Amino acid sequence: MPLLMKRHSVLPGFGLAAGYTLLYLSLIVLIPLAAMALRAAQMPLGDIWKLLTDPRVLAACKLSFGASFAAAFLNMIFGLLVAWVLVRYSFPGKRIVDALVDLPFALPTAVAGIALTTLYAPNGWMGAALKPLGIKVAYTPLGVVVALTFIGLPFVVRTVQPVLEDLDREIEEAAASLGATRFQTFTRVLLPAVLPALLAGFGMAFARAIGEYGSVVFISGNMPMKTEILPLLIMTKLEQYDYVGATAIGVLMLVISFGLLFVINALQRWSGARAAAH
């Protein structure tokens, strides 16, 4: 310890700040998660395996992660577009549009779920319009994707926006004067520059979508094997007083989410590292 203490830093308070960070993270994140894992560990391994390979759990798992991935991917593309429009152009009502982006953050997700269900139900505005085309949204996996896209949009827009604002106009002009077309400038110059932020936004939208419950339960219809998501399955188990089973599914979600977020972070780090350490 005395050796460590002697390392003076220009930025004071490392010990205090790190201690506080650890305590805070432990109280808020680590201890509850550990308690959940402990609770799940009360179940014999064989039972856990049986529970997790239950076709109903597997189907919910596939839907949860598949729909979340699809929603985050959609948000990555259209979120970039929204951020681009908000940064690059000025138009009347721009501030209102900018504020609209944050609405999914502020709205109780159940309200969003009810609104979306009303719209996309076979007798709703959108649902009725889509019906002749043979597209059903409400009470299908597609409805789950729609709800998850709605709640995930702000994450991508808000992470990409500042990076786009910082991008120098001159690098586009440089690319143009070197003979690049607009498309080449976008794919070779702009996209690599915003890629780390885009991946970060994707990661956050994805994580948010996996944990989402409120909006999905209304639009999905919650049909076992078809439109049931993992958080709903946990709720069902809890309602049946199967606490251990619920925590086991929780741990499963935790492990998969952590793995995926870790991969996304690594990708983001890698794409950022190519822009070199500053």
Place this chain on the structure above:
Amino acid sequence: MSIVVNNITKEFGNFVALRDVSLEIPSGGLMALLGPSGSGKTTLLRIIAGLEVPNAGSIVIDGEDISTQSARDRSVGFVFQHYALFKHMSVFENVAFGLRVRPRTTRPAKSEIQDRVMTLLKLVQLEHMAHRYPSQLSGGQRQRVALSRALAVEPKVLLLDEPFGALDAKVRKELRRWLRRLHDELHVTSVFVTHDQEEALEVADQIVVMSQGRIEQVGSPEEVYHHPATPFVYHFLGDVNLFHVRYEDGAMVVTEHNGHSGNGHAKDAGVGFVRPHGFEITRLAESDKAIPARIVHINAAGPYVKLELAGEQGGLFQVSVTQETYKGLALKRSDDVFVTPREVRVFEHDYAI
């Protein structure tokens, strides 16, 4: 290849950046656009490059009117003040960019791109940095990368927008001499924008002095320095002292300028401009032309001694004398001396600084 600028006018809202500017830049020349900020020099450069669209006028490069061409079709090399390098690409990839984005039919083979980029990097003495990223380079190195990136596409003309503006003084001086040598090797028609008169005088063959969207004078460094066409040019190129000039019985009388322009004397012929080295300084009044003054500050560091003098009417002027004169007269602060202007350039109309 020559560049001809015909009657270019550019407005940004109510602000007129360029007023009917015409200019001819000879093939193989190195020309400086010199002027204070807001004089329109950068706007003119960007219009030549196609990065800005003029309200009126045309640009002709090598006999071809390119006014309607987009920046990417003009084959003009452009170097930005803040380098504008692609941060996520290595030095090599930055330089190769212009060749890589060509359509397949005109794109050189991989090995040829490799050769050409390495030749250019050797030219700017950065061949050992090819795999570094821009953030790992110093400012001077980044600007050299930017320059070789612009040269890689073999542009008809090279345009540089305050290329050394973001660098510190020592690197700036090195780099501008290096640019001069590089130009002498390559002979590509080049135009660079600067607000630094010393830089323009040292590097360029021809200097275009601009002010408020107009060209004040075009000429060689000697011409614009020794024979300024307008009071603005006189003022902008080097330090200058102002005096009242009037004629009495045919003889020029130079008196102290009180700092205000045009104080309404009918006999005023105008304002006399005297460079700091255009004075005789004496202890005693040797003629009736001598102007009494007091030394308020002495800076003896450097090849010349710079004196700041206060006249009887409170006007301040800068005089530089040789170290010999300074020591010979044993000048000290607060000494009373007399100065006689040797070379006075008079502009008929009064000129406000």
